[in-house]
Amino acid sequence: MRFVRRTLLLISLMVILLSITGVNQLSELANFQFKAEVEKNFFNGLPGSNNQILVVKIDDSNPAHPQIGVEDADLVYVEQVEGGITRLAAIYTSKLPPLIGPVRSARISDLEILSQFGRVGFAYSGAQSKMRPVIAAANLENLSAERNPPSIYGKDPNRPGPVNMILKPDLLLDRANSNPKIRIDTATTSPFIFGEQPAALTTTSSVKVKWPSARYELRWDLESSKWLIYFNDKPKLAASGLHLYADTAIIQLVSIQPSIYGDKFGEITPLSKTTGSGKAILLRDGFAYPIDWKRNLESDVTSWRDADGKDVKFKPGKTWILLTDKQPVLTP
Numbered sequence: 001m002r003f004v005r006r007t008l009l010l011i012s013l014m015v016i017l018l019s020i021t022g023v024n025q026l027s028e029l030a031n032f033q034f035k036a037e038v039e040k041n042f043f044n045g046l047p048g049s050n051n052q053i054l055v056v057k058i059d060d061s062n063p064a065h066p067q068i069g070v071e072d073a074d075l076v077y078v079e080q081v082e083g084g085i086t087r088l089a090a091i092y093t094s095k096l097p098p099l100i101g102p103v104r105s106a107r108i109s110d111l112e113i114l115s116q117f118g119r120v121g122f123a124y125s126g127a128q129s130k131m132r133p134v135i136a137a138a139n140l141e142n143l144s145a146e147r148n149p150p151s152i153y154g155k156d157p158n159r160p161g162p163v164n165m166i167l168k169p170d171l172l173l174d175r176a177n178s179n180p181k182i183r184i185d186t187a188t189t190s191p192f193i194f195g196e197q198p199a200a201l202t203t204t205s206s207v208k209v210k211w212p213s214a215r216y217e218l219r220w221d222l223e224s225s226k227w228l229i230y231f232n233d234k235p236k237l238a239a240s241g242l243h244l245y246a247d248t249a250i251i252q253l254v255s256i257q258p259s260i261y262g263d264k265f266g267e268i269t270p271l272s273k274t275t276g277s278g279k280a281i282l283l284r285d286g287f288a289y290p291i292d293w294k295r296n297l298e299s300d301v302t303s304w305r306d307a308d309g310k311d312v313k314f315k316p317g318k319t320w321i322l323l324t325d326k327q328p329v330l331t332p
Helices: 002-021 023-029 108-117 129-137 169-177
Strands: 054-059 075-080 086-092 120-123 140-142 153-155 165-167 206-211 214-221 226-231 248-253 255-262 268-273 276-284 287-295 303-305 319-324 329-331
Touching: 054 108, 054 169, 075 108, 075 268, 086 108, 108 120, 108 129, 108 140, 108 268, 120 169, 129 140, 129 255, 206 248, 206 319
Parallel strands: 054 120, 075 319, 120 140, 248 319
Antiparallel strands: 054 086, 075 086, 153 165, 206 214, 206 329, 214 226, 248 276, 255 268, 276 287, 287 303
């Protein structure tokens, strides 16, 4: 909206100038250059529109691969769930793929993570009964499969359950927006500061991150200038065949503690605590930077600062944030 208002203001200014100078003096305005401000997406820092914020929970177990539509997410969180495996919270603000999945259930860590982004639309398969009142009280719109028909949350016959639920996000948002009681925010501010690469001394070729039952590795690819992502020692591929990657990655060291929730098999649900403060590692342009993170309140956006207390700059593009309580292993 700010982009549109500025554009209209400049057009109005030109009309006023023309009325004052008269047609005979148009030549004096020939050198007036109208430079419309290029709108950029707040979540990826690239030219593009800012749309409603949709978050989708995606299964990250071995049978869930290859995942569908993850390559179009602007921001992806990797969080630990029961059994020490990982699950994704994929955030879309610039582009919606036709399909996203496999969709899985919400976890308590999601509510704290997502509260910093405003009133998001939260798409997931379901939640344990004990968590439902907490979700209802959270500042988000519940767009789960429990509230939407199979025409929106379908099943892929070529995938085994429970990794076969596939979402049609455009239909989901169309249905949500037709309900006057539902309000999903459009991104109006950036959770990151995008800019030039900070000074660095040594390159980093690989970073490995482990959870009890999952392993990630980010390898710097000089040809593409991307951090290529590997999962459990294999390339992490999308269903489209694309090798998933990050332009910026954050290894965020957090406290992971048992919560009061659990799954139907009796496993305790871990809570990754993303409020407070701690250490992190910023990956961009083939370098690793030790940084600090801080977030006092759930409604606060996480700040990322260097040792001098200055905001660090993210590289425009796709960002992945990996929440872990274990130090990553860096290879020069």
